[in-house]
Amino acid sequence: MTKATRSPAQLRDMFGANLRHLSKRYPSISELSRQLGINRTQFNRYLSGESFPRPDVLDRICNFFAVDARILLDPVDTIAPQGQILNGPILSDFVGVGVNNLPHEVFPDGIYRFSRRSFVNNTQFLVGLVFVFRKDGHAYIRGYEAKDAMSQQGLTATAAAREFRGYITRQEEGIAMVVSRRNSMTCSFNYLARAASLENNFWVGYVTRTIRESTSGARALRLVYEHLGQDRASVFRAARSSGIVTEDELMPFHRRMLQIGDPFR
Numbered sequence: 001m002t003k004a005t006r007s008p009a010q011l012r013d014m015f016g017a018n019l020r021h022l023s024k025r026y027p028s029i030s031e032l033s034r035q036l037g038i039n040r041t042q043f044n045r046y047l048s049g050e051s052f053p054r055p056d057v058l059d060r061i062c063n064f065f066a067v068d069a070r071i072l073l074d075p076v077d078t079i080a081p082q083g084q085i086l087n088g089p090i091l092s093d094f095v096g097v098g099v100n101n102l103p104h105e106v107f108p109d110g111i112y113r114f115s116r117r118s119f120v121n122n123t124q125f126l127v128g129l130v131f132v133f134r135k136d137g138h139a140y141i142r143g144y145e146a147k148d149a150m151s152q153q154g155l156t157a158t159a160a161a162r163e164f165r166g167y168i169t170r171q172e173e174g175i176a177m178v179v180s181r182r183n184s185m186t187c188s189f190n191y192l193a194r195a196a197s198l199e200n201n202f203w204v205g206y207v208t209r210t211i212r213e214s215t216s217g218a219r220a221l222r223l224v225y226e227h228l229g230q231d232r233a234s235v236f237r238a239a240r241s242s243g244i245v246t247e248d249e250l251m252p253f254h255r256r257m258l259q260i261g262d263p264f265r
Contacts, residue, residue: 018067
């Protein structure tokens with residue numbers, strides 16, 4: 001029987017089988033339904049082949065899983081991904097699992113204040129802000145390098161040159177971020193795990209930068225993230241105190257978690 005003569009029931013079966021295959025990457029169907037914005041009962045009907053999604057819902061599903069409408073016609077493992085390496089057939093069950101499954105309660109959206117020691121001057125510290133957001137079920141990070149930090153390295157301090165972006169993936173005990181400046185000029189790997197705090201809004205870990213070994217300057221440093229959410233007053237206060245600072249100018253809890261007197265291992 002050719003594709004052109006397949007019945008609606010056969011097409012629903014194909015779609016259901018493909019959706020079940022794609023959903024295996026997620027430990028929770030309830031969480032997956034929430035990320036897709038689809039009622040759990042209705043999503044189960046798609047999975048079982050009992051129902052087709054509306055065109056707008058199908059478009060949402062295809063965008064989320066980085067496939068196209070051929071999931072109605074062909075086995076999904078024969079469909080080439082739409083340019084998404086992490087969700088492609090080689091990495092989807094490895095890196096893609098963490099990228100596709102980062103619940104808000106593990107690492108919420110919003111503005112974060114971060115602090116770490118300077119990579120180029122170990123007597124100075126960097127305090128900055130980043131924005132974490134989600135699009136099509138994936139978590140991203142965006143921010144700008146401090147102007148002073150760029151100037152210290154003899155780099156152009158325009159907004160375009162200072163901007164960095166990255167993606168966030170879930171790990172067994174925390175989250176990891178791969179972050180790069182425009183045109184892949186530099187890259188860093190960040191790992192964070194939630195730290196015990198009164199408001200449960202701190203993460204601590206480390207950041208590494210992709211440079212050659214050198215006798216001057218570190219390649220890995222402790223890192224602290226503080227979730228400020230969307231509170232504009234807190235964000236504006238944090239913005240006014242960001243940039244290159246001294247140890248005494250650090251927020252007390254940030255200074256404590258950075259363990260400044262202890263070497264990083």
